[in-house]
Amino acid sequence: MSDVKIQPRLPKGMRDYLPQDMLKREYVFGVVRDVFHLYGFEPLQTPVMELSEILMGKYGEDAEKLIYHAQHPGGKEELALRYDLTVPLARVVGQYQNDITLPFKRYQLAPVWRAERPQRGRYREFVQCDVDIVGIADMSADAEVIGVVVSVLKKLGFPQFTVKINNRKLLTAIGQYSGVPDAQLGDLYRSVDKFDKIGADGVRKELVERGIGGEAVARMMDLIVAHEPGLGNLDVLDQAMGSIPAAQEGIRELRELAAALGDMYISQEDYDIDFTMVRGLGYYTGPIFETTIEEPNLGSVSGGGRYDDLVGMFRKESLPTTGVSLGIERIIDLMDYLSLYPDTIHGTVVQVMVTLFDTSTRAESSKLAAELRGQGICTELQLEERKLGRQFQAADRRGIPLVAVLGPEEITQGVVKLKRLSDGEESTVPRSEAAAKVRELLK
Amino acid sequence: MSDVKIQPRLPKGMRDYLPQDMLKREYVFGVVRDVFHLYGFEPLQTPVMELSEILMGKYGEDAEKLIYHAQHPGGKEELALRYDLTVPLARVVGQYQNDITLPFKRYQLAPVWRAERPQRGRYREFVQCDVDIVGIADMSADAEVIGVVVSVLKKLGFPQFTVKINNRKLLTAIGQYSGVPDAQLGDLYRSVDKFDKIGADGVRKELVERGIGGEAVARMMDLIVAHEPGLGNLDVLDQAMGSIPAAQEGIRELRELAAALGDMYISQEDYDIDFTMVRGLGYYTGPIFETTIEEPNLGSVSGGGRYDDLVGMFRKESLPTTGVSLGIERIIDLMDYLSLYPDTIHGTVVQVMVTLFDTSTRAESSKLAAELRGQGICTELQLEERKLGRQFQAADRRGIPLVAVLGPEEITQGVVKLKRLSDGEESTVPRSEAAAKVRELLK
Numbered sequence: 001m002s003d004v005k006i007q008p009r010l011p012k013g014m015r016d017y018l019p020q021d022m023l024k025r026e027y028v029f030g031v032v033r034d035v036f037h038l039y040g041f042e043p044l045q046t047p048v049m050e051l052s053e054i055l056m057g058k059y060g061e062d063a064e065k066l067i068y069h070a071q072h073p074g075g076k077e078e079l080a081l082r083y084d085l086t087v088p089l090a091r092v093v094g095q096y097q098n099d100i101t102l103p104f105k106r107y108q109l110a111p112v113w114r115a116e117r118p119q120r121g122r123y124r125e126f127v128q129c130d131v132d133i134v135g136i137a138d139m140s141a142d143a144e145v146i147g148v149v150v151s152v153l154k155k156l157g158f159p160q161f162t163v164k165i166n167n168r169k170l171l172t173a174i175g176q177y178s179g180v181p182d183a184q185l186g187d188l189y190r191s192v193d194k195f196d197k198i199g200a201d202g203v204r205k206e207l208v209e210r211g212i213g214g215e216a217v218a219r220m221m222d223l224i225v226a227h228e229p230g231l232g233n234l235d236v237l238d239q240a241m242g243s244i245p246a247a248q249e250g251i252r253e254l255r256e257l258a259a260a261l262g263d264m265y266i267s268q269e270d271y272d273i274d275f276t277m278v279r280g281l282g283y284y285t286g287p288i289f290e291t292t293i294e295e296p297n298l299g300s301v302s303g304g305g306r307y308d309d310l311v312g313m314f315r316k317e318s319l320p321t322t323g324v325s326l327g328i329e330r331i332i333d334l335m336d337y338l339s340l341y342p343d344t345i346h347g348t349v350v351q352v353m354v355t356l357f358d359t360s361t362r363a364e365s366s367k368l369a370a371e372l373r374g375q376g377i378c379t380e381l382q383l384e385e386r387k388l389g390r391q392f393q394a395a396d397r398r399g400i401p402l403v404a405v406l407g408p409e410e411i412t413q414g415v416v417k418l419k420r421l422s423d424g425e426e427s428t429v430p431r432s433e434a435a436a437k438v439r440e441l442l443k
Numbered sequence: 444m445s446d447v448k449i450q451p452r453l454p455k456g457m458r459d460y461l462p463q464d465m466l467k468r469e470y471v472f473g474v475v476r477d478v479f480h481l482y483g484f485e486p487l488q489t490p491v492m493e494l495s496e497i498l499m500g501k502y503g504e505d506a507e508k509l510i511y512h513a514q515h516p517g518g519k520e521e522l523a524l525r526y527d528l529t530v531p532l533a534r535v536v537g538q539y540q541n542d543i544t545l546p547f548k549r550y551q552l553a554p555v556w557r558a559e560r561p562q563r564g565r566y567r568e569f570v571q572c573d574v575d576i577v578g579i580a581d582m583s584a585d586a587e588v589i590g591v592v593v594s595v596l597k598k599l600g601f602p603q604f605t606v607k608i609n610n611r612k613l614l615t616a617i618g619q620y621s622g623v624p625d626a627q628l629g630d631l632y633r634s635v636d637k638f639d640k641i642g643a644d645g646v647r648k649e650l651v652e653r654g655i656g657g658e659a660v661a662r663m664m665d666l667i668v669a670h671e672p673g674l675g676n677l678d679v680l681d682q683a684m685g686s687i688p689a690a691q692e693g694i695r696e697l698r699e700l701a702a703a704l705g706d707m708y709i710s711q712e713d714y715d716i717d718f719t720m721v722r723g724l725g726y727y728t729g730p731i732f733e734t735t736i737e738e739p740n741l742g743s744v745s746g747g748g749r750y751d752d753l754v755g756m757f758r759k760e761s762l763p764t765t766g767v768s769l770g771i772e773r774i775i776d777l778m779d780y781l782s783l784y785p786d787t788i789h790g791t792v793v794q795v796m797v798t799l800f801d802t803s804t805r806a807e808s809s810k811l812a813a814e815l816r817g818q819g820i821c822t823e824l825q826l827e828e829r830k831l832g833r834q835f836q837a838a839d840r841r842g843i844p845l846v847a848v849l850g851p852e853e854i855t856q857g858v859v860k861l862k863r864l865s866d867g868e869e870s871t872v873p874r875s876e877a878a879a880k881v882r883e884l885l886k
Contacts, residue, residue: 019485042462
């Protein structure tokens, strides 16, 4: 078998996570899950592959070019790997109407696949992490998913972030107010979406190039670039176009949302009403949210919004739904950049390594390891003979904090010598007290 | 968007896990991970898709027909969804020779895909859960992976199980001893593998039909069906064919393995030397293990063994490797059958639901929920107006143990009324003490 040699390599844009990386990722996933549970979101899991017909036609043509298709020899179904977690949620809500009680608050933390051109920080397999509330039209649901984002970022230790909030209804109203025909609203969204990249002048220029009249563009830009503190932007809009029904509704929603955020003790410093924030996906119908971090600015760390129509594709009547997706891969990159990992995340799960003196003492080393494991201590046992110095070196290189030495002398005396590698602190204790001492030295 | 209707359904042989199921699964995954950490195994993650060339040629033709292939529009790589976690591990070991220190003890808990004919209890996407030790030839490594299986099953509460142990070298030796030509050893394995299903007579008949001489079959069956308690089977073999080198080595290995298990306090009642146990996969080279549960017998709940050559397909020189895969899906089925889940796993993550009296008290309900969440209590907030009785019903149906009532009276008095749904126990406490009281009532 070992005669055939194969170059070990990965598909383009995909990654392995070796233990050191995994432990960091799992720390972040753990914090995220804890927050989801605090807010009463329940876990859901859907298969990696969906029938193609479930996915296609939901994301827009450009996105759908990025979907991976799958097949097994002789298989008759057309399958595709999921592109996000939102469409699978909508399918689930349609499929299990008798098993799901509303409101349905679920989270899913799982990989998705998009065959985008690989580039720094962008991968073809990446984890998405979504919370959604199905069945509640009230803005308190939108506030709750924003609350999850705020709590996650605070728990992870991010010193600064801003949740930008807008409303699709307001974008539509601004278009109407400015005289942009409905058919061109998509163009409008796409251009405004580039505000961060190309600035107000860039957007202005692009809108004119797209054939929207100069006067309309001017009227619109005045409103979009409004930047009053707090809810001031809403007052500006209200004054200008409070008589347009879509604007009325959008403004009312955002005021209710802001009030609901206040009732959750979320400070006005943590969010901002920003009419230049659009969000790419086609299915949003109401408030939309996006969270940015100023330093370093790697792009948004969460995005979401209300999409009251999507679930309706999979059941007779739609259900009001709102949700948010954490940009968990970007958050993980930022955790490293900002050194936000606690000291306890140090490259290994192992708390203590039990040394092996020689084969004559193997049984006792093995027993000690079993005893420590029985007491809940994560224990590595040296499995092969090796010089003691090399065993210490290996423990140190792997980041194992403690070494338990068990030579013939210790065995005769019924003791263990424990050594903390960070400062050389040593302690010899009876074997029955080894686990307790390990706990003490780890503090 | 909601005009297009799509029948919500799943691909054949695939499943969704709604929250109640997920919570049970995650409990099992959590126990399993804890045990892996106790033994010093570190997490690894590889992508769902591998290059086809990595997977093909490792599992045998029949298996490879079951592999899902994937592609994106315009993609040039031939991709496939992983079939197990062992070949990806071998690739990783070959690919990151500078980043991995030996011994490399990793676990991976992740889905794999096999397009088998769907049937009761068998799915096309299922989770595998593997621990492997790369770089140790000594039987103490095999003992450690068996130790993991024993600890997992005990921690999960299984009252009975047996780890069956055999050695590929012994199967080979038995073949040689009986006069089976090397080219027919594969046939021999395949027939013996059916021992549990077709019995000794069935195996005998099949071997003769495969063209193995009647005398050879008789000699072999005498050895294979040996059933002495403890290590007695090894003595039987030693006596019959101790002069055959493969037999010598195989017997020595299993005796060392048994000694190493003893050194881990693993009782002889938990394992058994069984020459009828073969394991399907082609890559095993030494000891092999399989765990069965008598009641109910749904098939093996773990399988594994030593495969010293596989890693050599991806690097210049191979490395001795041994490992075990937990049949985690079967274990989950058995947990239900044997009612092994603790009472704390009860269909929801939510510990308390905060009611909503009416819109005038919404702010206070929201604040109470935020306060409880801030104290680490998993809290569901009633988001829409509804009769109080209906709110209690919904909490009860979802399995939420406590309800926190906050009406105008409680708000005026600065108190909360907490009610435990299981026994109707009620308690009114100042709001600042609500979290502590919730903890007390949950005990």
